[in-house]
Amino acid sequence: MEVRARAPGKIILAGEHAVVHGSTAVAASIDLYTYVSLSFPTHSDNDDKLKLHFKDMDLEFSWPVGRIKAALSKIGSNDSSSPKSCSSETIKLIATLVKEHNIPEANITLAAGVSAFLWLYTSIQGYKPAKVVVTSELPLSSGLGSSSALCVSLCAALLALSDSVNLDCSHQGWLMFGENELDLVNKWAFEGEKIIHGKPSGIDNTVSTYGNMIKFRSGELTRLRSNMPLKMLITNTKVGRNTKALVASVSERTFSHPIAMASVFKAVDSISNEVATIIQSPAHDDIAITEKEDKLEELMEMNQGLLQCMGVSHASIETVLRTTLKFKLASKLTGAGGGGCVLTLLPTHALLLLLNVFMTPHILLSGTVVDKVIAELEGCGFQCLIAGIGVKGVQICFDSSS
Ligand SMILES: Nc1ncnc2c1ncn2[C@@H]1O[C@H](COP(=O)(O)OP(=O)(O)O)[C@@H](O)[C@H]1O
Ligand SMILES: C[C@@](O)(CCOP(=O)(O)O)CC(=O)O
Ligand SMILES: [Mg+2]
Structure with missing residues (x-):
């Protein structure tokens, strides 16, 4: 057997x-x-x-x-x-x-x-x-x-x-x-x-x-029961790291600055609760979905800022953040950080539309925003994937x- x-x-x-x-x-x-x-x-x-x-x-x-x-x-x-x-x-x-x-x-x-x-x-x-x-x-x-x-x-x-x-x-x-x-x-x-x-x-x-x-x-x-299409690009920076060491480093920082870190953790708690509420709230049309995606993008950026406060970002993660921001896409690290993977929300419009007027002329070529951002990230030596979620x-x- x-x-x-x-x-x-x-x-x-x-x-x-x-x-x-x-x-x-x-x-x-x-x-x-x-x-x-x-x-x-x-x-x-x-x-x-x-x-x-x-x-x-x-x-x-x-x-x-x-x-x-x-x-x-x-x-x-x-x-x-x-x-x-x-x-x-x-x-x-x-x-x-x-x-x-x-x-x-x-x-x-x-x-x-x-x-x-x-x-x-x-x-x-x-x-x-x-x-x-x-x-x-x-x-x-x-x-x-x-x-x-x-x-x-x-x-x-x-x-x-x-x-x-x-x-x-x-x-x-x-x-x-x-x-x-x-x-x-x-x-x-x-x-x-x-x-x-x-x-x-x-x-x-x-x-x-x-x-x-x-x-x-x-x-x-x-x-949680998601009430919206949720597509994430996962970029693996290929910078290896160890969760145990990163968790220990955050604990050390918490020990050194207990009051400041308590505020950081409280802010993260509010962000996570808001993320859960947005994902679950009903969206009856495309406008409602876009509004929810905009809010999620802001919350991801806020969470990333707080992860930087905890000291778990990395130069490779910052490169991914800068690259996706050029395409008006929001990202945050996922997991323990220090390298590893970064999440980028792929809003419905980024999957459907050709590059729009917000883009600078040199990247105004054919293909979706997603194709472009993946090409640029892979050009930096990173590995991109879009996994099924849930x-x-x-x-x-x-x-x-x-
Ligand atoms: N498929 C696997 N084969 C062998 N060891 C594994 C496997 N998957 C995980 N591990 C163990 O888990 C460790 C990675 O865990 P961790 O640092 O928490 O990173 P993550 O969980 O994000 O991948 C590896 O170093 C190894 O000890
Ligand atoms: C950093 C942490 O929140 C997630 C770690 O995830 P991963 O091992 O990096 O996939 C640790 C934990 O919650 O146990
Ligand atoms: Mg792990």
Whole structure:
């Protein structure tokens, strides 16, 4: 029996970082997924190893289960139905298992993902031999939530073959979990995110688990129903960064300037609530949609200004902001910043109209504003994509033939 799980990445429309400090944020899932397949060896395979394959990087890890059991013996027995945090002592024990594999320096940030894997696997499945294969359509360490998509898809696959979840294994194709199972996946995935991020807010694993669009504050989720077409250009600056370090840097700034930062977080909270209201409010005609788009653009620019206050912008992000502004398009970073991805709202008029009179003569050529801005951004060495927004959350698929 093999089970596959897929979990979507995400964009944060408003409120990243501030959400770690108790403000509201708004996020949506995107149609780029991380896939995890899990299979147990048969008796005739005579295999006693736990194997992890990061297929995209062609990196394989394996440990005899006896070795894992010996290293983690103090943890006690596993109980997949009650998610628990990995203690700092256990993190150290897990780190010794990870270090036994010499991860190439260029891929060293993957060590956090391997540690999260070992914690989630042993906590949910115990010390069984298995093979786990991970692939992803998401760029890693870019702000699109690859860490949470990894944790959510992994937990879904592990729980699908655990005693805590009862599913119809004969179902053909992708299958959604029920609400209780989703809650369990989400809670375990949050524990994995803690290992990768240090201090996650939980918004990324929550939107990857439940999908669609959510408002999130202090662990509480409100599902949003969008009442407008929402198209975003995602520009990957390809500047790698690490969410854990960026979250820590904002915490340091908060420690140094608590009163000023409290005001920044309060302003972000208001922006996120306004974004959620605009997205959900009814729009009966094109004029109403344009008004909503104008307001969203202003709020995105305001949020970006506050992210600059938090110290998480980057020269590459500023280049994207300047470039899109030339085309009268508003942008903000998404995720932890420091490089990574930038969101640009593509208002309906930008998708339909040819360049208009506001543009300077040298760019008054054929094509839509969107074609032009993408060409210019890609000319800077960035990578652009337009992802589908608000897709379903985590899903699983059984393959009983294997
Ligand atoms: N498909 C994957 N394969 C291996 N590790 C992954 C994968 N996706 C995420 N990770 C782990 O998550 C880390 C990136 O998480 P993070 O810094 O939060 O960035 P983001 O979540 O924005 O992509 C990687 O360095 C790695 O440890
Ligand atoms: C910066 C933050 O708000 C989002 C991080 O997202 P990402 O890992 O950069 O995709 C952190 C969090 O909410 O846990
Ligand atoms: Mg992350």
